[in-house]
Amino acid sequence: MVGGRVILMKKKKSIYLAGPEVFLPNAKEILDQKSSIAKETGFIPIAPGDVKIPKCETKIMHGIAINKYDEKLMISADAIVANLTPFRGVSADTGTCFELGFMCALGRHVCAYTNDKRNYIERVSKYYNDEINYNSLGEIRTKSDGMLIEDFEMIDNLMLHGSIETRSGLLETCQAIESEMFTDLTAYRRVIERLAKSLL
Amino acid sequence: MVGGRVILMKKKKSIYLAGPEVFLPNAKEILDQKSSIAKETGFIPIAPGDVKIPKCETKIMHGIAINKYDEKLMISADAIVANLTPFRGVSADTGTCFELGFMCALGRHVCAYTNDKRNYIERVSKYYNDEINYNSLGEIRTKSDGMLIEDFEMIDNLMLHGSIETRSGLLETCQAIESEMFTDLTAYRRVIERLAKSLL
Numbered sequence: 001m002v003g004g005r006v007i008l009m010k011k012k013k014s015i016y017l018a019g020p021e022v023f024l025p026n027a028k029e030i031l032d033q034k035s036s037i038a039k040e041t042g043f044i045p046i047a048p049g050d051v052k053i054p055k056c057e058t059k060i061m062h063g064i065a066i067n068k069y070d071e072k073l074m075i076s077a078d079a080i081v082a083n084l085t086p087f088r089g090v091s092a093d094t095g096t097c098f099e100l101g102f103m104c105a106l107g108r109h110v111c112a113y114t115n116d117k118r119n120y121i122e123r124v125s126k127y128y129n130d131e132i133n134y135n136s137l138g139e140i141r142t143k144s145d146g147m148l149i150e151d152f153e154m155i156d157n158l159m160l161h162g163s164i165e166t167r168s169g170l171l172e173t174c175q176a177i178e179s180e181m182f183t184d185l186t187a188y189r190r191v192i193e194r195l196a197k198s199l200l
Numbered sequence: 201m202v203g204g205r206v207i208l209m210k211k212k213k214s215i216y217l218a219g220p221e222v223f224l225p226n227a228k229e230i231l232d233q234k235s236s237i238a239k240e241t242g243f244i245p246i247a248p249g250d251v252k253i254p255k256c257e258t259k260i261m262h263g264i265a266i267n268k269y270d271e272k273l274m275i276s277a278d279a280i281v282a283n284l285t286p287f288r289g290v291s292a293d294t295g296t297c298f299e300l301g302f303m304c305a306l307g308r309h310v311c312a313y314t315n316d317k318r319n320y321i322e323r324v325s326k327y328y329n330d331e332i333n334y335n336s337l338g339e340i341r342t343k344s345d346g347m348l349i350e351d352f353e354m355i356d357n358l359m360l361h362g363s364i365e366t367r368s369g370l371l372e373t374c375q376a377i378e379s380e381m382f383t384d385l386t387a388y389r390r391v392i393e394r395l396a397k398s399l400l
Binding site: 068 | 222223264266267271289293298300301302306341345349350356359361362366
């Protein structure tokens with residue numbers, strides 16, 4: 001009550017910032033930039049790298065402790081914005097994929113972006129040096145091992161792209177230059193701004 | 201009631217079989233083998249490739265339809281056995297990673313296996329032609345881009361391996377020969393047999 005009027009404060013929404021930027025040499029700088037953009041737009045950012053988990057007795061116990069902590073962060077968040085830019089290969093970072101699945105199952109708002117505009121099939125064709133065949137069923141298979149290449153005009157495996165579409169989540173793409181593949185925040189900013197319009 | 205005695209029938213448990221074998225040239229054969237092993241052990245196998253989803257108006261709509269269907273299958277399952285064998289690169293298939301995260305959040309029994317015994321760090325070091333540095337903080341970083349390589353003595357990203365350990369899930373590894381990387385079912389069979397002992 002302020003001056004006899006009831007003021008309804010809308011609870012701020014929090015976003016879990018998933019992505020491989022935790023591995024960057026300037027991880028803190030980039031995560032801080034992502035957090036600032038989220039804050040400016042009215043969100044509470046939750047970045048998995050923010051808290052340093054103390055080392056444990058063994059390396060594996062340390063990894064488990066980080067996993068437990070990050071799962072708690074996700075449970076506390078209203079939404080996830082997953083950076084699905086291909087990491088060390090043709091597909092998104094596997095930790096980020098796990099997190100996207102986790103948040104989908106929890107029923108949170110799911111959004112993603114990638115700094116590589118190409119569809120999955122283009123990247124995988126390149127991975128196989130374009131040695132691929134279209135067969136009579138309309139399938140695309142590699143010449144070397146006969147493996148099927150998904151052709152759904154999606155940015156990655158259908159469980160990633162499809163799960164976002166299924167929930168009418170937001171997905172933004174842009175084409176970053178090679179040296180800025182993990183630091184370009186154009187698509188990230190677009191997702192955050194669209195999410196603010198729909199959630200806040 | 202049979203002959204005046206109440207017979208309690210334990211409801212059979214079902215397992216969602218996640219993995220990249222859906223892309224194999226002999227996908228059906230391998231998935232059928234996996235299903236048979238699960239059945240022999242007393243489980244109901246749920247294989248995502250079992251039902252052919254009819255084509256939709258667009259490729260992307262078809263992908264979304266498969267995603268929706270596979271999510272329903274996961275929700276109906278009691279457990280997941282995820283094949284985390286590295287697929288098209290240094291890490292597990294991204295769709296499988298999504299599914300592992302999904303099932304963790306649903307609180308299902310989570311198990312996994314990989315046919316590549318090596319830890320993540322060994323594979324990633326090779327990916328960078330061993331051009332890596334140990335810095336004064338004890339971190340391992342690539343010489344080319346300064347990216348951190350996780351060193352938790354885990355088989356893949358800590359969210360995958362860690363999430364299984366966190367839940368005391370089962371994880372089996374074996375070293376398959378290259379040509380049988382996606383068809384060797386030694387580790388799979390071990391997981392299923394251990395899961396039967398703990399669940400049935």
